[in-house]
Amino acid sequence: MLDGLCKSGLVQEAMKLFGLMREKGSIPEVVVYTAVVEAFCKACKLDDAVRIFKKMQGNGVIPNAFSYWLLIQGLCKGGRLDDAVAFCVEMFEAGHSPNAMTFVGLVDEVCNAKGVEEAEKLVRSFQDRNFAIDEKSIREHLDKKGPFSPVIWEVIFGKKKSGRPF
Template sequence: MFLTILNYNRGYRVMLSQALCKTSRSYTTLQLFYLMKKKGFVHSVCSYTALIYGFCREGMQDNVFQWLDFMQNNGCKPNVITYMIIVKFLFDNGKFKEAMNFVSKMERERCNPDLLTYNVILRELFHRDRLDDISELIQVMDQKGLSPDSYSYAALCGGLLKIGKVGDACELLLDIFSNGAADVAVYNIYFQCLCQENKSREALSQLKRKMKVGFKPNNVSYNTMLSGFCKEKKY
């Protein structure tokens, strides 16, 4: 099978590596990786990043850093996606300091974090209730010309909600809505804010109003409403 795969063009080979890693078959990918190298194919940053992603998914920390070193020793420079995958992996495993060290390493190597990387950091800072660091990070994003997207807003408002600052979250959400930069995930957080303040009827009214102008709720929207009404015992 692998010999047939090697006859495909480079794009197909990279896509296959990514698919195998996403299905927790990193060692199969590794076999393909070595076979391709033996056949004379030069691996790109995409190949290495796909393999590192697979090891992260399977929690193989030693393999992650071993292959990062191997990648660099072979003259292949990690890109922002490579680093972002590792940073998120470290955050998910409770290794905040190590993750932030990698962010600093990115900047030293002039591999500037992108908006997605900052969103991952932003979410982690909220989980740790580090409000001063959040404020500083937002200023850094602004200085670099990175405008928050829906994921950023969801991370910001969801973080405020998680640490009990419901009023602040609602205020920020209303500002976001006035700028027209919200998607269903951001509106779901707003509905959750209202329900937490025992305003389930208002949340439902807002949902109906939005649906009349094309808003498409999802399961989270409806479950938030149900949970709010059950909490208030308004069946």
């Protein structure tokens, strides 16, 4: 319902419904906030999505990994890569790691928009934050959700391996 209201441009109505959901308290607040963030992302109202996400944090509700994933994906799709990277860093600092889809998607978007060198810097910055690249899940994601450019494989994994692109 929130999604439909946001997509229809009925932001005020969506916010009223959001407030009502919070008042009822039958759903954990992180779930309610995350639903609103998702609805705004789907409606391409990214400023509102970020505002609600920050409001969630300001109200003492701790985002979970799924909350971050939705916001990061929405920001990537909306071309707001700097914000997506910033929230990914925040995700690390909150003790969460991006899943393969989030990681590959962000690297792919940065590579396409800013070039290979920036994507390589991003991967190195994740590694500097002790993000252990789960090679198996990332390879599976690249294989199943591709085709991804061989450049993405190289940016993530480095050197080529014989018999496979990387």
